[in-house]
Amino acid sequence: MDGNEVTRRAVLRGGAALAGLAALGAPAGALEALAAPAAGYEVLPWLDQPGPNEEPEGVGQQLVWEELGSQVTPSEKFFTVNHYGIQTIGAPGWRLEIAGLVDRPLALTLDQLRALPRREVTFTLECSGNSGLPWFTGGIGNAVWAGTPLAPLLRAAGARGPEVVFWGADTGTVKVEGTDVTEQFARGLSLADALGEDALLCYEMNGDPLHPAHGFPVRLLVPGWYGIANVKWLRRIEVLDTRYAGRFMARDYVTQRTVAQDGKTLTRYTLVGHARLKSAPARVVRGPAGYQVEGVAWGAPIARVEARVDDGPWRPTFLVAGATETGFEWRRWGFDWDRPTPGEHTVTSRAFDTSGGMQPTPDDPLIADKLTYWESNGQITRRVQIT
Ligand SMILES: Nc1nc2c(c(=O)[nH]1)N[C@H]1C(S)=C(S)[C@@H](COP(=O)(O)O)O[C@H]1N2
Numbered sequence: 174m175d176g177n178e179v180t181r182r183a184v185l186r187g188g189a190a191l192a193g194l195a196a197l198g199a200p201a202g203a204l205e206a207l208a209a210p211a212a213g214y215e216v217l218p219w220l221d222q223p224g225p226n227e228e229p230e231g232v233g234q235q236l237v238w239e240e241l242g243s244q245v246t247p248s249e250k251f252f253t254v255n256h257y258g259i260q261t262i263g264a265p266g267w268r269l270e271i272a273g274l275v276d277r278p279l280a281l282t283l284d285q286l287r288a289l290p291r292r293e294v295t296f297t298l299e300c301s302g303n304s305g306l307p308w309f310t311g312g313i314g315n316a317v318w319a320g321t322p323l324a325p326l327l328r329a330a331g332a333r334g335p336e337v338v339f340w341g342a343d344t345g346t347v348k349v350e351g352t353d354v355t356e357q358f359a360r361g362l363s364l365a366d367a368l369g370e371d372a373l374l375c376y377e378m379n380g381d382p383l384h385p386a387h388g389f390p391v392r393l394l395v396p397g398w399y400g401i402a403n404v405k406w407l408r409r410i411e412v413l414d415t416r417y418a419g420r421f422m423a424r425d426y427v428t429q430r431t432v433a434q435d436g437k438t439l440t441r442y443t444l445v446g447h448a449r450l451k452s453a454p455a456r457v458v459r460g461p462a463g464y465q466v467e468g469v470a471w472g473a474p475i476a477r478v479e480a481r482v483d484d485g486p487w488r489p490t491f492l493v494a495g496a497t498e499t500g501f502e503w504r505r506w507g508f509d510w511d512r513p514t515p516g517e518h519t520v521t522s523r524a525f526d527t528s529g530g531m532q533p534t535p536d537d538p539l540i541a542d543k544l545t546y547w548e549s550n551g552q553i554t555r556r557v558q559i560t
């Protein structure tokens with residue numbers, strides 16, 4: 174399946190959505206724009222654009238929000254984050270080891286993994302740094318991932334420790350308290366999380382073998398977690414008797430917040446883990462029937478999304494059908510912007526999840542008291558010029 178096929182499929186799903194929404198009385202113009210922007214439609218670029226990429230070695234192919242046109246992000250346009258460079262690994266000599274506190278250590282080839290039961294999940298992967306820096310606003314994409322479930326392999330190996338560490342093939346040297354240390358990329362999951370039914374040893378993205386940039390031959394895929402948990406270029410899975418505290422568990426990807434306690438201002442540190450409820454306006458489209466605003470919402474099962482123009486009232490949006498029921502992939506939403514007055518306007522969105530949670534406002538302490546840029550899931554406002 175190539176990128177075009179993915180897009181065609183998404184358009185077809187969008188087509189199915191059209192019929193359903195038309196029956197609900199949703200305006201047809203908006204739906205056409207979401208399914209397949211075509212002749213007669215024009216996308217208005219946002220006035221606020223991200224600054225130049227300050228880490229071109231580490232972050233590539235960020236999502237251009239104005240180009241969001243399909244449910245699934247084509248692989249060649251999917252963002253990448255590589256802390257220690259892209260690894261090129263040949264399949265023939267590669268083995269995935271499952272070792273450490275296990276009764277039966279395993280070493281599996283790619284062919285052996287591919288011969289095991291296959292499962293697909295469509296999951297929106299977001300870097301937890303996304304929206305946290307002026308140049309980092311497109312660290313997100315939605316793909317159909319396939320692989321074999323992790324849990325049966327951990328059971329087959331007889332894992333008997335509380336911590337499962339996923340080691341990548343990449344290493345890097347960084348300064349820690351003034352000393353250079355060389356460390357291998359790794360993330361830990363509790364055994365309970367690693368045994369969750371959704372985690373995959375993933376070897377396929379949008380129907381193709383993983384591209385080297387996305388972790389060939391195999392990456393960990395944990396739907397519902399921020400990008401950092403999804404270890405690429407997997408080499409070794411090691412069961413430990415204690416929490417792993419490497420760079421990406423204890424020094425980086427650690428969120429720092431101030432809290433008021435007993436009359437003091439204290440600092441708290443928490444580890445970036447599960448994804449968080451979030452939405453963003455994607456683009457404004459001018460069509461024959463008027464203007465529409467389109468966006469996406471993700472990070473939790475989405476119940477509804479509201480949007481507002483300038484300081485106006487929050488208004489409902491329609492959700493586009495065609496996302497899987499798992500809650501792991503973004504939902505597209507939109508609304509008709511009937512008669513915008515010429516001039517500059519802002520568009521803001523807020524998502525609600527199926528448990529009643531709302532995407533935090535920028536002044537929610539969860540966002541406002543945060544000192545680090547990770548987990549910036551506050552409501553996003555974009556600016557647009559109507560002529
Ligand atoms: N081995 C390894 N895995 C990794 C990383 C890395 O640098 N090395 N980056 C992580 C981060 S921070 C993110 S956001 C995702 C990005 O996945 P992608 O590059 O496939 O989009 O991969 C994660 N897995």
Ligand SMILES: [Mo]
Nearest residue numbers: 300301400401
């Ligand atoms: Mo990330």
